[in-house]
Every structure is written in C-alpha cells, then in structure tokens.
Amino acid sequence: MSAPTTGREIHLASRPDGWPTPENFRLVEAPVPTPGPGQVLVRNTLMSVDPYMRGRMNDVKSYVPPFRLDAPLDGGALGEVLTSNAEGIDPGDTVLHGLGWREYAVVDAASARVVDPELAPVSAYLGVLGMTGLTAYAGLLAVARMQPGETVFVSAAAGAVGSLVGQIAKLRGAGRVIGSAGSPAKVDRLLGLGFDAAFDYHDGPVRESLKAAAPNGIDVYFDNVGGDHLEAAIGALRTHGRAAICGMIAQYNDAEPPAAPRNLALVIGKRLTLQGFLVGDHAGLRDEFLGEMAGWLRSGEIRYDETVVDGLDNAPAAFLGLLRGENLGKMLVRL
DSSP: OOOOSEEEEEEEOSOOSSSOOGGGEEEEEEEOOOOOTTEEEEEEEEEEOOTHHHHHTSOSOOSSOOOOBTSBOOBOEEEEEEEEOSTTOOTTOEEEESBOSBSEEEEEGGGOEEOOTTTSOGGGGGTTTSHHHHHHHHIIIIISOOOTTOEEEESSTTBHHHHHHHHHHHHTTOSEEEEEESSHHHHHHHHHTTOSEEEEGGGSOHHHHHHHHOTTOEEEEEESSOHHHHHHHHHHEEEEEEEEEOOOGGGTTOSSOOOOOOOTTHHHHHTOEEEEOOGGGGGGGHHHHHHHHHHHHHHTOOOOOEEEEEOGGGHHHHHHHHHTTOOSBEEEEEO
C-alpha cells in the first residue's frame, strides 16, 4: 500500500459549555506527515473514547493538557504500521498508541507498543488488557487496598472499568460486591458477571438502594461517578473504610459546583481514606497485572463487554453516547 497523503481527523471545533454537542466537533481532511527517524506511520483500525476526555475539552489546568481548538483530539488507538523508521517495529505490526481520533497517525516509536493479535483480540489492548484493566486492578488493590472478606461497592459498574473492578474483587476474595448501573439490563448483566447485588440508580435515592444491598455497610468504594454516589458511599463506609476515586462522571458536564457530598464530615469520625488516583502512577504494576489478567482471561474467570461504533465520523456520537451511559463495557470506534 502506498503511503497516504491525506486522511480524515476529528478536531475540537469549540469548547463545550455543559454537555458537549455534535457542533463541538469537526471532521477535517488533513495532510498526513512523513514519518521521521524513530517514527512509524500507522493506519488506525480501532480507537477508544473515555470519560476523562470530557475534562480535556475545557481550557483549565489539570493533570493532562487540554485539547487544542482546531486540532485533532487524541486518545488510545490501535492500528497497522504502514511505514517504519524505528528498530523493533516492522510494517504490518499492530501497535497500541495514543493518537486516536484520526485515520492515520505518525507516532514516535517510544510511544508505541507492538501487541500480539494471537494472544487476545486486539480490542482487548484498549480495554481489559490495557489502561482500562490496569485502572481497575490498581485502584482496587493498590489504592483501596481491598482485603479478602470485605464488602465492595462499585459505581458505574457496567462500564469498562467498573465491570472489571467487581470481577477482580470477587476473584481476590471479597465477601460481597455491589454495583450500581443505569438500566435494568445493566443490572442483570452485573449479576451475570458475579456481582452479589446490583441496583439501578434511577429507582430511588442511591443511599437507600445501597443500604438495602449492604445493610451492614461497606469497606471499599470504587468511585466512577461522584455526586450522590460518593455521598451514599461515605454514609455506608465502615470505620477505616477506603474509597478509590477514579472518576466523577456525574459532574463532568455540570456548569455549577456539585451539591454533594454533603456528609463529608463523616470522614473524620469514621477515619475514612478517600484517595484519588491516576493509572499512570501505577505503571510498576503492569507486569503483575498482565500476568494475572491473562490467566483470568484464559480460564474464563474474567469476562468483558464492548460496545463498538463504526466509522470515524461517528466518533463524536460514540463519545456523547458514552457520557449518556449508552455503552455496555468498553466504548470503541472501529475505523
């Protein structure tokens, strides 16, 4: 295949005010750069959309730079190497890298990792065997320090991270695992994945649903939502309970400060630990994680879901659907 001269990209056309809309994105035909020394040209085949991307659409200081206006967004992607000027990466290799939201990417070899399509479906490297899986593993075991016999509550538990947290907790000996989700179908899926209890947060106040599912309280909370879920968890956590704060999707699109949690003072008397974390802080766990997760996948003890949307032009719709909770498991776009 001859090297392409142009390719399509999704640019950030404007910064959202509250919930993003299709008008915040623009599909652009752009020149494809020629790879230089130590670089590879990749034809992207799959890309990930993730909740953290919403924060990068705001022009505010954060742990990762904001997306630039009138420039392509980026994020996890997989693709086939077309041209390589780097040792250890050959044309035809499948690589994982961080320049999604475009058909073709020129990637520094140091930022690309060759994956083995024979070991697992390549999509797994964007999910269960990638950042998603490591986030679940590190957050539960290194940050929340879950111990056998403990009761664990996971919010947004039918999502890519949450569904893995619950399964890992059971495999590591949790006494009881509870998940919240946004529909009856998702609740049924969580029970099918081995959660001991699950509830639809639309059915009533989260604190009441959690109390019914865990009348004796919880020891660990894995937070993907924030807001009323975090408030309910603080109320339910037992003395010396721990919360791993992974995300707060409930407030990503809010224009006003959140009202909850209103019971933060309970942290004092209960001696709770609420710890935010970034998966990049736990790269040292990668080999341990990959070894254990690969074994669980081979044995069938871990299962995962994917929601796949076709076409780069539909990537903004996939992202908006993710924010509305339309996905089951990992949300991917197939280019």
